[in-house]
Amino acid sequence: MHYFKSLSFASPQPGPRLIVLGAVHGNEIAGTQGILRVIDELERGVFKLVSGSVTFVPITNPLAYELARRAGDRNLNRNLNPTEAPQDFEDQIANWLCPLLAQHDVLLDLHSFQSPGRAFAMVGPLNNDEALEPFHHAHQEEALALRLGVGRVVDGWLSTYARGVARRNQSLAADASRAQQLTADARYGVGTTEYMRSVGGYSLTLECGQHADPQAPEVAYQAIHNTLAHLGLSDRPDPSPAQDVEALHLYxxxxxxxxxxxxxxxxxxxxxxxxxxxxxxxxxxxxxxxxxxxxxxxxxxxxxxxxxxxxxxxxxxxxxxxx
Missing domain, CATH: 2.40.50.630 (OB fold (Dihydrolipoamide Acetyltransferase, E2P))
Known part of the structure; x- marks a missing residue:
């Protein structure tokens, strides 16, 4: 039996409500390690929470984490929506996680990647009122992205994914499996950050480096502290924004x-x-x-x-x- 666990800290003073996720993919543990380190410091009084609140989810997908692989039954970071008829373990996670995300204002989702490379952040779209991903917090996301400690920022995820979905729909067979149907579902591109934006918040994905990079947990740890400071939640000063950022657009x-x-x-x-x-x-x-x-x-x-x-x-x- 797997269970879902989060740990929240709240200041008596009002402020933003931050949530930090680790191990959305079970083999991506840099975020988990960074989160646990920050929790330990907060509990020992190494720094103080002076306003708002923060919720930590060190292991978002406990089945995939136990199996030390990307997914349990399927990719949690696709088609993330509550459902009245869960068909797999990730559906059950979504029914717990989505309401939790909706209780917060800002999400920092910590990941890592397979091939070697340096850390980077993924942001949402520019402000818009279009049907695909209407959004009005682009400035806040950009400001936070510049303070995560990385020099590369990527956007364009959901619009690019929608084009792929449209092509898959053209070749989808009538007897397609559930896995094939999911990849051709317009909601399949919706993961944690996209869901957070859909319920009025803003969010960033931080890819902390290659899975086994010994520096990746440090990247996650520093990004959490920078986020807490930038949002005014901790007693540390707001970090200076990165300069000469490499900005890329997925197309x-x-x-x-x-x-x-x-x-x-x-x-x-x-x-x-x-x-x-x-x-x-x-x-x-x-x-x-x-x-x-x-x-x-x-x-x-x-x-x-x-x-x-x-x-x-x-x-x-x-x-x-x-x-």
Whole structure:
């Protein structure tokens, strides 16, 4: 039997309500380690909570954590919504987690990634009233992103994912499995941060580094302290914003359509691409090339057919004047 656990601290003084998640994916434990370290310091009085409240969830997906793998029954960070008829363990987590997120104003979700690389943050869209992801806290997200201690910030997740969903729907068979149906569901791109924005809050994903990088827990730990300080929750000064931030925009997702689809070489996230450079080949001989100068993001050589294989990103000037 697995259970869900959170730990909350509240100041007598009013202020923002922050929630910090670790191990949304069970093999991504840098956030868990950083959270436990901050909890210990708070309980020992190393620093003080002077306003607002903070809730820590060190292990968001206990089944996946126990199994030391990304998911229990499925990816928790996709199609995150409450349901009256849970079909898997992640549905049960969602029924507990989503109401908890809705009780807060700000989310910091701590992750790590498979291939080597430096830490980066993912932010939501610019302010907009569009149907896909209406949002009005872009300035607050940008300001927090600049204080997490990283020099690379990426946006464009949900709009890019929606394009992938639209393509999957065109080829979805009538007898498709539940897993295939989920990947073709418009809500499949909704994870913790997207859900938080949908209920009126704002949120950031921090990718703390490669799973086994010994510095990743330190990145998570420092980001939590920086967030507490920036929001005015702790007695520490607001950190200075990062300068010369590399801002990237995801604009395309490419799915693996066959088990024999293959990359032409081993790619790592944020490897640079030149326009026309060959990225991979389909099982039928089709060659996939970069449509412009940019970057490959989240390449997954182990992706299953019908799932996202890699993303493409290009540089933007979104953070040129942010502070």
């Amino acid at each position: 395309e997702v490419i799915d693996k359509v066959h088990v024999e689809d293959a990359f032409v070489r081993t790619w790592a996230s944020f490897d640079r691409l030149k326009q026309g450079e060959v990225i991979g080949t389909r099982h039928n001989g089709e060659v996939l090339v970069a449509d412009c100068d940019g970057y490959i993001v989240f390449p997954n050589a182990k992706a299953e057919a019908g799932h996202e294989w890699f993303y493409l990103a290009r540089e933007t000037d979104r953070f040129a004047n942010a502070a």
